[in-house]
Amino acid sequence: MPRGGKRGHKGRGKQFSNPEEIDRQMKAQKELEENPNAEKETSDNSDEESSSDDESDSRKRSGVEGLIEIENPNRVSQKSKKVAEVDVTAPRELSRREREEIEKQKSKERYMKLHLEGKTEQARADLARLAIIKKQREDAAKKRDDLKKDKDDDTKAKR
Missing domain, CATH: 1.10.30 (DNA Binding (I), subunit A)
Structure with a gap:
């Protein structure tokens, strides 16, 4: 065959x-x-x-x-270090995610600081809204007081 x-x-x-x-x-x-x-x-x-x-x-x-010699630039060879060679005091490089997380926290803190000082647009809008609500409540309180006084006057007049 x-x-x-x-x-x-x-x-x-x-x-x-x-x-x-x-x-x-x-x-x-x-x-x-x-x-x-x-x-x-x-x-x-x-x-x-x-x-x-x-x-x-x-x-x-x-x-x-x-059999094959590999020349891959992306391949990282594992290099073992002796304990004596390791420098503990040297600053460790942060990963991309860690750096982004730290930047995110710092920007949030900056924003909150500005917000508390009333310098952000959202803070200005909140303060304006609070001022409007305060005025409405004061007006409502005046009306209630006026109505109460009118009722008291009416009850006194009937007696």
Whole structure:
């Protein structure tokens, strides 16, 4: 039976690169980027030395990392610090959310201070409304007093 079953084989067989060859190419590419003026003779000599380095590097890495060198700028490597190296007195950088929260609280406090002083538009509107209500209550109190006096006068006159 053919390789692909009844339908036949489509496409080519997959060819995989040797991990040592990939590492060698990556090292050569990095050297060219760092030293564009370097000649090939020096890279040939370093290939023999770097092959032993590549083997030790691949032993240290586990899984796919040994085969593929990852250059992801978003990837953050975990750097462990010794307790002696950690500076407790240094100010800690705040996260974006923490900074926004602090700014929000400060702006709210500023607004409340201005509001209490009567400098905000809402405070002015509130004070005007309170003045109107105060006047209405005073007028209502005067009317009640007048009505009370009239009733008292009427009851005195009837006696």
